[in-house]
Amino acid sequence: MNRSTIIAATILVVIVAYFGLRSVMRGSISSHKEEAVAERTDDIPSAVIQVLNAEPHLMQITAKGRTEPDKSVTVKAGTTGTVVSTPAREGSFVKAGTLLCGLDVEARSARVKEAEAQRASAEVSYEAAASLAEKGLGPVNQATAAKAQLDAAEAAVNAAKVELGKTQIRAPFDGIFETRLAEAGDFLSPGQACGVLVDMDPVIVSVQVSEAEAGKLKTGMTGETLLADGRRFPATLRYVARTASDTTRTFLVEAKLDTGDEIVAAGVTSQLVLPVGDVQATKISAGLLTLSDAGQLGVRYVDDTDTVRFAPVTVIDETPNGAWVTGLPERTSIISLGQDYLSEGASVKPVPAGGAQP
Template sequence: MNRSTIIAATILFVIVAYFGLRSVMRGSISSHKEEPVAESVADVPSAVIETLNAEPHMMRVKAKGRTEPDKIVTVKAGTTGTVVSTPAKEGSFVRAGTLLCGLDVEARSARVKEAEAQRASAEVSYQAAASLAEKGLGPVNQATAAKAQLDAAEAAVNAAKVELGKTQIRAPFDGIFETRLAEAGDFLSPGQACGVLVDMDPVIISVQVSEAVAGKLKVGMTGDALLADGRSFPATLRYVARTASETTRTFLVEAALDTGDAIVAAGVTSQLVLPVGNVQAMKISAGLLTLSDAGQMGIRYVDATDTVRFAEVTVIDETPNGAWITGLPDQADVIALGQDYLSEGANVKPVPAGGAQP
């Protein structure tokens, strides 16, 4: 084989090797380009879901307030006088009409006797004038004048007795004499206080509610009052204000407690719970609640297209076993794990909670 032939064969071999190597390199690059497509399919995240269904649940209104007496009155003097007796003990139960503070009668008792004597005299004068007029021995107008004097004397007796009665400051109703504000020796003028009387039968709970809640309440509704000390008593709604507070824009609500023989003090922090009707709601674990990017409280769930959605919800009741919410569809595949790691609009692969692997 001559030199020219060897050179030509060598050049041909180099050309064939060059194009063969390029074909191999192109195949390798093409296979590398196809790998991300396979990886993108494999990267669709799984979402552990729990299918929940709405069911009727009793909606309850809850409002915090304090216990109060049914009535509270500052008993005051109706006349002037010096306090001479304070027979009622602070904290004791008193019946209506019980003497709380006694004032010195001074000359009032004498005025009553004087008025009674004048009435007796006027009675005699009237009887005599009337008898003479009936027999025709005296003018009729004289009998009429005598009757007027008798009526005036009767009025004077009544006025004197009323004034005397004002020296006895008595309980206007059955209740507890909570605080004595006047002691023996104090001088009272009209309007000055003898003491404070409270009626704790029934004990009431007073709360403030929003306008949305007030519209659902009616007098006569029954519920429960939960006291700060752990006790619970049946409660009956007796008053719902129809005018909102100017400062808080809330409505005053009062309920009477059935405490039986239990002693309940006024001013105890309490919660009023009133059932107001059934609503369609779902029971969930409170840990499933999350926040949207806008800060709204809600739940993330997977729709029919395997897309993550966010629903703003309202918690209508909380129990030791979970929270009852509204705002989701009547049936929803709620994301049970990793809600905070799945953004709204993302496609996922739903996996039932029972079949999820740890």
């Protein structure tokens, strides 16, 4: 082999080696790039989502309270005297005007008779003076004075009868004589109590509601009351306070119950439920509710750019199947798995709940 052949072969080997090395290096770089892309892709976490739509839901205001009588009055004495009779039994139904406590009447009865006698005497004097004045045998002013004495005597009779009537302490309305506070032999002064009379027809439910809830209520609205013993009765709103309590900042609401012939006692723990209309709300599992860094109640969801967002919500109703909330978009991709590990603003790969792999 001559010298020129050896040089040509050497050059050929160098060229082949050069292009072979470049090919290997390009493959290696390409492989590293693909791995880097794969690594960047694997860095984006997956988020299992559940697509939910808002729909009309009947909003209800629920408040706890107690049953109360329609009226409750402590019947008191209007004059002094010793109690001589207590004919009404505790717990019995009494009609308006029924005697509850009777005071001694001896001195007052005598005053009535005395006043009636004085009236009779004044009446005779007036008739005589008027007759003489009419015939011109007596002065007119004498007849006028006699008439004034007769009017005063009539007023004294009325006052004595009123005082006598105060010895009979009677029921001011139909109701139940709940508690007797005076017994025979007790001495009562004006303002001291004979007993407590309550009117349980209708039975009232009294509750306290927040300012926001009070603004949605008006008299005449209908709802339902659930008693502690499990009984349910229709309820009609009859009163909504417009002045908040100084201590609780809540508003008093009263509803009357339609109990029919059933007996309902006062002081029974009750729950008043009042429908106030439909609102757009989303039904979610209560377990999806979480708190933001600021302490707001809400849920995390994925927006159209596959970014995690937080939406504050208000729970308007709770059922065994989930909670109804407001504050979410009409259509929401809620993160249903691992939302506590995804921060707001993070990019994710949404995975439908039905297609998620364990």
